[in-house]
Amino acid sequence: MKSVTNKIDLNNVYKKFITDPENMQPVLGDVSLQIEENEFVVLLGRSGCGKTTLLNIVAGLELATSGKVQVDGIDVTGPGRGKGMVFQQGALFPWLNAEQNIQFAARKQGLNVEQSKELSQKLLLLVGLAGAEKKYPFELSGGMQQRVAIARALALDPQILLMDEPFGALDELTRIEMQNELLRVWSLKQKTVVFVTHSIWEGLMLADRIIVLAPRPGRIVLEKKIDRQRPRKRSDPMLIELYEEIWTSLQ
Amino acid sequence: MNYKIKSLLIPLIVLTVFVLSWELASFWGYLKPTRFPAPSKLLMSFLDLIFSGYPADVTIDQHLLKTIERIIIGFLLSVCLGVPFGLLIGGFHALDRLTSTIIAFCRSIATLSLLPLAIVWFGTGEQSKIFLIAYGCFWVMLSNVIEAVKQVDPLMMKAAKTMDIDGIELFLKVILPSVLPRIFAGMRISLGVGFMVIVGAEMIGTVIGLGSLIMEARTFYRTDITMVGMMILGLMGFLMTTGLAWLEKKLMPWQQQEHDRTSP
Numbered sequence: 464m465k466s467v468t469n470k471i472d473l474n475n476v477y478k479k480f481i482t483d484p485e486n487m488q489p490v491l492g493d494v495s496l497q498i499e500e501n502e503f504v505v506l507l508g509r510s511g512c513g514k515t516t517l518l519n520i521v522a523g524l525e526l527a528t529s530g531k532v533q534v535d536g537i538d539v540t541g542p543g544r545g546k547g548m549v550f551q552q553g554a555l556f557p558w559l560n561a562e563q564n565i566q567f568a569a570r571k572q573g574l575n576v577e578q579s580k581e582l583s584q585k586l587l588l589l590v591g592l593a594g595a596e597k598k599y600p601f602e603l604s605g606g607m608q609q610r611v612a613i614a615r616a617l618a619l620d621p622q623i624l625l626m627d628e629p630f631g632a633l634d635e636l637t638r639i640e641m642q643n644e645l646l647r648v649w650s651l652k653q654k655t656v657v658f659v660t661h662s663i664w665e666g667l668m669l670a671d672r673i674i675v676l677a678p679r680p681g682r683i684v685l686e687k688k689i690d691r692q693r694p695r696k697r698s699d700p701m702l703i704e705l706y707e708e709i710w711t712s713l714q
Numbered sequence: 715m716n717y718k719i720k721s722l723l724i725p726l727i728v729l730t731v732f733v734l735s736w737e738l739a740s741f742w743g744y745l746k747p748t749r750f751p752a753p754s755k756l757l758m759s760f761l762d763l764i765f766s767g768y769p770a771d772v773t774i775d776q777h778l779l780k781t782i783e784r785i786i787i788g789f790l791l792s793v794c795l796g797v798p799f800g801l802l803i804g805g806f807h808a809l810d811r812l813t814s815t816i817i818a819f820c821r822s823i824a825t826l827s828l829l830p831l832a833i834v835w836f837g838t839g840e841q842s843k844i845f846l847i848a849y850g851c852f853w854v855m856l857s858n859v860i861e862a863v864k865q866v867d868p869l870m871m872k873a874a875k876t877m878d879i880d881g882i883e884l885f886l887k888v889i890l891p892s893v894l895p896r897i898f899a900g901m902r903i904s905l906g907v908g909f910m911v912i913v914g915a916e917m918i919g920t921v922i923g924l925g926s927l928i929m930e931a932r933t934f935y936r937t938d939i940t941m942v943g944m945m946i947l948g949l950m951g952f953l954m955t956t957g958l959a960w961l962e963k964k965l966m967p968w969q970q971q972e973h974d975r976t977s978p
């Protein structure tokens with residue numbers, strides 16, 4: 464019998480910023496969370512609930528004060544190529560055009576010039592940006608910039624995609640469009656996704672599982688599996704019910 | 715009408731009207747020739763400067779070249795010193811905290827008030843002039859580079875880290891390109907400072923240079939020469955900063971067209 468191993472394994476993760484003596488409460492107090500391979504997990508919560516910190520800890524950008532953080536059964540000690548990250552708008556290199564931004568990541572993964580060119584073509588096609596190769600970030604709309612950012616993260620060929628409010632700066636309509644795009648890309652390239660947001664609906668549309676966090680100290684207050692085909696509809700009674708439940712848990 | 719022609723035509727009309735009314739005002743005697751020489755008189759003086767020179771035999775090209783030489787040497791010195799020191803100070807928070815007061819103070823000292831000291835230190839030759847220009851340019855350059863480094867987007871640094879970029883590579887491929895626009899802006903401002911300082915720097919110990927031309931002419935009430943010198947200096951400053959802006963656009967096509975008019 465094969466035992467199911469977790470892709471990401473967080474055990475009793477505790478985080479406190481020592482630089483801030485005023486803030487006696489830890490950012491994260493004893494968070495445990497297991498994420499399966501190819502699962503789409505959404506971390507949801509108010510500002511200050513530690514969801515971004517949690518994501519950074521998985522990414523290896525920050526270290527937990529105590530607790531165990533493992534990816535594929537190996538302790539996380541720093542950022543690595545197995546993990547691609549997408550941030551809020553503005554994390555692209557403005558001096559590189561769309562293609563070069565993606566190729567930069569591809570080269571870091573060890574591909575040669577030819578291969579990275581090929582890969583960037585493929586990825587731009589995948590995220591629906593064929594023809595925008597030579598455009599600089601400032602020439603792209605917010606949604607298009609985030610498409611490039613997703614393609615750049617994918618160029619690292621990560622098994623895990625970490626997304627920190629990637630659509631937070633977009634207008635509502637573009638945002639819905641981008642959610643569908645992300646689901647399409649995700650269905651084509653199976654990845655484990657950890658997605659941080661403060662939009663309940665965004666979580667409901669995307670997640671296999673929603674983790675609701677509450678602040679001071681950051682902790683998990685609700686965990687919900689969503690067994691629903693995608694694309695989902697906002698009119699789905701089950702989702703509306705879940706919305707209410709999550710909203711209540713956030714109070 | 716074509717937009718480009720229109721945008722050129724309007725300033726041209728304004729300029730023509732301005733010069734014409736100036737000329738007429740002089741002609742009808744509203745403006746005194748010793749205070750506001752007519753444009754036609756200025757043109758004559760300009761031609762005079764080209765062919766016979768002022769003071770005798772020092773023609774305009776000599777003035778021009780000498781001034782450009784001084785400004786460029788002083789300016790380049792300030793860039794060569796300002797960029798590395800700025801990167802260093804901006805990169806280390808402790809160093810920035812340590813030096814910020816001194817830098818703010820040195821920057822506030824009016825450069826020309828250092829003229830007597832410069833003469834004591836370097837004599838009345840070229841060195842003191844170049845020192846003054848470099849001094850004025852340096853602090854502007856330095857503070858701009860420091861600010862540039864401090865304003866590197868932390869999100870971008872984070873993104874770079876997730877791509878496994880650090881150390882020298884982080885500096886060369888992320889920090890340097892992201893501070894480049896601000897460094898260029900600093901260069902433009904500091905070049906402007908160079909043009910402000912030059913007149914004072916050329917006050918003593920020389921008869922060659924646009925600054926000394928202006929001072930010399932003033933002593934002999936040659937308002938016309940002073941004005942011509944002023945205008946040439948202005949035009950030169952304008953051309954050089956425009957050239958730098960053009961170069962900036964060529965070198966950094968990723969920049970959004972932002973017209974900052976931060977000239978001193």
